[in-house]
Amino acid sequence: MSNKKIELFDTTLRDGTQGEGVNLSVEDKIRLAKRLDEFGINIIEGGWPGSNPRDKEFFKKINSVSLNQAEVCAFGSTARKLSNIENDPNLKALLETEVKTLTIFGKTWQLHSKHGLGITDIDNAKLIEQSVSFLSRNGVRVIFDAEHFFDGYLQSETFALDMLDAAVNGGADTLVLCDTNGGSLPNYVYDTTRKIVDRYKQQIGVHCHNDSGLAAANTLMAVSAGALHVQGTINGVGERCGNVSLATVLPNLVLKMNKKTKTELNLTDLSRLVKFTYDIMNMHPDTQAPFIGKSAFAHKGGIHVSAVMKDSNMYEHIDPALVGNKQRVLVSDLSGKSNINFKANELDIKYKDSKEITGQLVSKVKDLEFEGYQFEAADASLELILRELSGEYSPFFKVLDSKVHISYDESGTEKADATLKVLVGEDIEHTASDGDGPVDALNNALRKALAIFFPELKDVRLTDYKVRVLNEQEGTGAKVRVLIESAYEDDSWSTIGVSKNIIEASRQALSDSFNYRLAKLSNWSIKNKKSLQLS
Ligand SMILES: [Zn+2]
Numbered sequence: 291m292s293n294k295k296i297e298l299f300d301t302t303l304r305d306g307t308q309g310e311g312v313n314l315s316v317e318d319k320i321r322l323a324k325r326l327d328e329f330g331i332n333i334i335e336g337g338w339p340g341s342n343p344r345d346k347e348f349f350k351k352i353n354s355v356s357l358n359q360a361e362v363c364a365f366g367s368t369a370r371k372l373s374n375i376e377n378d379p380n381l382k383a384l385l386e387t388e389v390k391t392l393t394i395f396g397k398t399w400q401l402h403s404k405h406g407l408g409i410t411d412i413d414n415a416k417l418i419e420q421s422v423s424f425l426s427r428n429g430v431r432v433i434f435d436a437e438h439f440f441d442g443y444l445q446s447e448t449f450a451l452d453m454l455d456a457a458v459n460g461g462a463d464t465l466v467l468c469d470t471n472g473g474s475l476p477n478y479v480y481d482t483t484r485k486i487v488d489r490y491k492q493q494i495g496v497h498c499h500n501d502s503g504l505a506a507a508n509t510l511m512a513v514s515a516g517a518l519h520v521q522g523t524i525n526g527v528g529e530r531c532g533n534v535s536l537a538t539v540l541p542n543l544v545l546k547m548n549k550k551t552k553t554e555l556n557l558t559d560l561s562r563l564v565k566f567t568y569d570i571m572n573m574h575p576d577t578q579a580p581f582i583g584k585s586a587f588a589h590k591g592g593i594h595v596s597a598v599m600k601d602s603n604m605y606e607h608i609d610p611a612l613v614g615n616k617q618r619v620l621v622s623d624l625s626g627k628s629n630i631n632f633k634a635n636e637l638d639i640k641y642k643d644s645k646e647i648t649g650q651l652v653s654k655v656k657d658l659e660f661e662g663y664q665f666e667a668a669d670a671s672l673e674l675i676l677r678e679l680s681g682e683y684s685p686f687f688k689v690l691d692s693k694v695h696i697s698y699d700e701s702g703t704e705k706a707d708a709t710l711k712v713l714v715g716e717d718i719e720h721t722a723s724d725g726d727g728p729v730d731a732l733n734n735a736l737r738k739a740l741a742i743f744f745p746e747l748k749d750v751r752l753t754d755y756k757v758r759v760l761n762e763q764e765g766t767g768a769k770v771r772v773l774i775e776s777a778y779e780d781d782s783w784s785t786i787g788v789s790k791n792i793i794e795a796s797r798q799a800l801s802d803s804f805n806y807r808l809a810k811l812s813n814w815s816i817k818n819k820k821s822l823q824l825s
Pocket of ligand 1: 470
């Protein structure tokens with residue numbers, strides 16, 4: 291077995307931005323490039339300077355950013371016309387980036403060169419050879435992306451190989467076999483890659499898309515067959531179903547296949563890096579993503595939980611810490627006492643009569659879940675329940691009464707006003723506020739009332755608000771579940787409310803959120819509560 295080291299190539303900033311809903315500014319791209327570098331990626335493909343001004347701008351700026359070890363690379367296509375290689379605007383834009391490594395793609399599927407470009411096989415080979423050669427002669431390393439290689443090889447081996455030969459003759463030092471349509475099967479990828487590895491002395495790479503859900507399997511098979519250069523995006527975003535996710539491929543390569551990478555990887559930073567990537571893309575992370583998803587090591591069924599408490603290997607394929615993730619235990623109506631005990635241990639809650647209290651808690655959680663509460667996604671609300679029973683917590687305030695009024699003026703513009711009465715200690719505070727819609731008005735009125743007693747709540751941010759109708763068949767009489775995510779600096783927490791009335795459900799979730807923050811600030815000590823209230 292070869293022990294050669296694998297070169298890691300991330301294309302989140304180029305192929306990744308071709309994914310639906312992915313949009314990155316130049317500054318975003320630079321921040322992400324720095325993180326990818328710190329993580330240990332070898333080559334960061336920054337964009338396609340010949341296709342848009344933003345990518346051109348990126349290359350201008352990135353040259354003055356000092357990276358630890360990663361090299362930045364630019365992407366483009368082969369020249370358009372044979373008669374004009376030296377003045378081809380795309381090739382010129384690539385050289386103008388002044389980066390030392392360039393990737394260019396060429397057609398290696400006859401279907402594309404014949405019907406797409408409408409040129410002869412010989413001319414397509416010349417375009418590849420002369421484009422690669424022009425760049426190589428300018429002193430840069432050229433990586434050749436053999437677009438649609440696996441489909442092309444299936445249609446005509448001779449054609450596909452002729453195109454790779456052309457790239458080699460031009461001076462390409464790495465040939466990347468692309469499964470551009472993402473439809474190939476792992477055994478075929480293995481056999482084909484093996485043949486290519488045997489035929490060329492150049493480094494062979496692989497670039498897979500996930501249209502059949504097999505991008506990770508195909509990438510690992512190509513590596514098993516001898517590919518030493520792996521392309522992907524860090525969180526799997528990309529055209530259609532995405533590129534292969536490096537967050538899936540890398541732990542498999544390192545932890546399961548014992549492969550060495552050219553640069554040292556900070557694998558324990560992987561979960562944080564992927565979260566950062568989604569944040570910068572303003573997208574919700576895939577909670578079920580292998581290795582780094584929030585649910586990747588989350589246990590819900592009572593039997594599973596009692597087993598992992600004895601030995602986590604029983605339901606976990608690796609130690610989550612290796613990829614910077616952590617074990618979680620979810621409390622739900624499927625839970626048994628083990629889940630509640632695990633949660634209480636995790637939060638360091640001590641009950642006087644733990645047997646009796648655990649029993650009470652299990653039935654309380656089950657009753658609430660039956661009503662529509664769901665604590666898996668509302669950790670903070672669950673913690674309030676657990677700590678209330680242990681005597682460490684009682685609410686800091688209570689909303690006694692709330693009203694929301696919606697009116698429309700002549701032009702049909704909506705206006706929302708909320709009034710409420712809040713009890714803190716012995717004081718009652720009345721406030722009113724307007725807002726963009728009823729929930730916003732309620733949030734504003736509650737914050738206004740609480741600000742008088744608890745100025746420390748000022749910087750709590752509402753980062754997500756979700757509403758779900760629970761029993762849709764009831765129509766307008768249905769119950770709704772509101773989930774709110776709040777944050778203060780790096781800390782974030784989720785709370786829940788359930789009611790037939792969306793305003794009431796929102797009020798519960800908002801109250802839990804503010805109470806949770808105050809309780810945490812008081813270090814869950816009722817003794818600290820008075821001083822906090824008087825502050
Ligand atoms: Zn691609």
